[in-house]
Amino acid sequence: MIESRELVLLEMEQEFAQGAASSLSAGASAALDWDNLRRLSDLRETDPTVTFGSLSIELLDHTGIPFRNQELKLRHGDGGVDRIVLDEQGKWSTRSIAKSGTCKLVLPARLELTPEQLAGGGPDGFRTMAGDLRVKRVESGELSLPGYDAHYRIVVEPPARQATRSFPITSFASESAFPTPAIANLVTYAHELLDPDPAARIGLFGHTDTTDDADANKLLADRRADVAFALLTGDYPLFAAVAQAEDWPLAHYQVMLRVLGCNPTAIDGESGVQTDLAIAAFRDDYNADAWHDEGRARAHGDLPPGTALDAATKLAIVDAYHAELAGKISPDRLLGPKRAGCGEFNPLGAKHGDNRRVTLAIYGQDAPTERDFPCRAGDASACQIDDAGQAGQPGGSFRCKFYRERIHEEKVERGDTVLGLRVAEDRVGEGAPVCADTPARYERGRVRGVAGRGRRAAAGRRRGCGARSGPRGGANRWSGSRWRHLRSVDTPRRL
Known part of the structure; x- marks a missing residue:
């Protein structure tokens, strides 16, 4: 061959073949001297020549799913760039590629499977091999291919597993989405995490144990995730809707x-x-x-004097409780569906107490995109259940493929007794009443950076009520600071 990427004119009327570089090629003479063309047989190895070879590539997800019809670019050693499209098996090949320098594969900024590709699944037992070329899912840039006349299997690495902070189910009453005061640990932590970093993003996942029906556990986990979201963001209508749907009993109002x-x-x-x-x-x-003098207004009108726990009083108590505990986190700080109930599909282990939890996902690099989340409220069938986790591996007991691959969770953070209420093992409202040995006297909650005004202490003493506890108005008073656990002066005991 004469000079790569150039046409050659051949004169076949003579007794021997003659040729010359086309005038269309760079550097060629505008006029050809047909009387002095070189014989092709006179060309030697010193003349400009190019050798052609073959090349084959295959692009797979780390689970073995091929990137069907994926468009890529191939940069040749001489600088030329070709557009290539993978076939239905995620493959592309050529038998005539110029062996000129190092060939590079130009990858898109983000390699993602489509929902249809994910639904198709990958081969059973897929394993990576020593000869595979590994690339990142995000910002991989260009991949240099080691040589020609070879097949390269390129495997996209698993997505980054996102950090978490999990809170025990003592944040909720048994078989209910009612949030105990321990939920304040979640609100506090979220503000400490997000307030200093405007770019930080989070997500919420609710979990149950495995002792009930999967569909029922999914619905319970959804409600708990809704309550956690409503308290993080100050969404009172959502909070009130859960309270009314569950018809919380007297013990919860106490x-x-x-x-x-x-x-x-x-x-x-x-x-x-x-x-x-x-x-x-x-x-x-x-x-x-008393609970709405700053921030949002009361959701309901005045109550008449009386002692009945009627419907209007219940609504007002729920309104005040939400205002007391809620944060002020903008909903756009939460990714994907904002919150999701995982039900029983992602247990941490054999202890039911650890499995009943709410998890705050802390998203960093390579965070899931909107379409990565399979989660749908009230629909356990949408969960990517595959039971492919490996025993003894992190997340090995997680049955949901998405959660196992994207969420890094290993343990539950244990908090202290809050407000003198010992709510261990998720027993509030389950026939195991909690009380103090003597009429409870509470230390006032301290808000770092916000001076306590004690506006309810005197009124509470006159009526026989305890001093005001809580973060001094929750969502109405958050200013990027945290409030500490409120501990009873007296030691409570379980009955």
């Missing part, structure tokens, strides 16, 4: 009254004088905007 500073003493689910006093005190203070 917990809320205690947190709000109106102490009914025993959390036993039974009406009595102390609970009546707490309700009467709450009505007065709700009308006085």
Whole structure:
């Protein structure tokens, strides 16, 4: 061959073949001297020549799924660039590529399988091999191919597993989405994480144990994720909707009254004088905007004097409780579906107490995109269940492919007793009442950087209620600071 990428004119009328470089090629003479053409047989190895060879590539996801019809670019050693398209098996090949320098594969900024490709699945038992070329999913740039006359299997590395912080299910009552005061640990942590870093993004996942029906556990996990989201973002309508859907019992309202500073003493689910006093005190203070004097306004009108825990009073208590505990995180700080209930599909281990949890995902580099999330509220069939986890490996017990590959979770963070309520093993509201040995007296919660004003302490003492506890108005008073666990001065005991 004469000079790569140039046409050659041949004169075949003579007794021997003659040729010359085309005038279309760079550097060629505009006029050819047909009387002095060189014989092709006179060409030697010293003349400009190019050798051609073959090349074959295959692009696969780390699970073995081929990148069907993926468009790539091939940069030749001489600088030329060709557009290539992979076939249905994620392959491309040529038998005539010029062996000129190092050939490079130009990869897109992000390598992602389409939902249709993901749905098709990969081969069973797919394993990477020593000769595979590994590339990152994001910003891989150009991949140099070692040589010609070879087949290269290129495998896209697994996505980065995102960090997490998991909180025990003592943040919720048993078989319910009712949030105990321990949920404040989640709100506090989220603000400490997000407030200093405007670029930080998070997600929420709710989990249950494996002792119930999978569909029922999915719905319960969805409600818990909704409540956690409503408290993180200050979404009162969502919070109230869950409360009404579950029809929380008296014991839950006793917990809320205690947190709000109106102490009914025993959390036993039974009406009595102390609970009546707490309700009467709450009505007065709700009308006085005790929990809504900053930030959002009350969701409901004034309450009449009285001690009945009627529908209007229940709504008002839920309103005040949300205002007391909620944060001010913008919903756009949460990625994907914002929150999701995983149900029983991603247990941490054999202990049910660890499996009942809420997980805060802390997204970093290579965070999941909107279409990566399979999660759909109320639909357990949407979860990518494949039972492919390996025992003894991180996330090996996670049955959801998405969660196993994208979320790095190993343990639950254990908190302290909060507000004197010992809610271990998720037992509040399950026939195991919690109370203090003596009428509880609470230390006032301290907000770092926000001076406590003690606006409810005097009124509480006059009515027999405990001093106001909580983060001094939750969502209405967050300023990038945290409030500490509120610990009872008296030691509570389980009945």
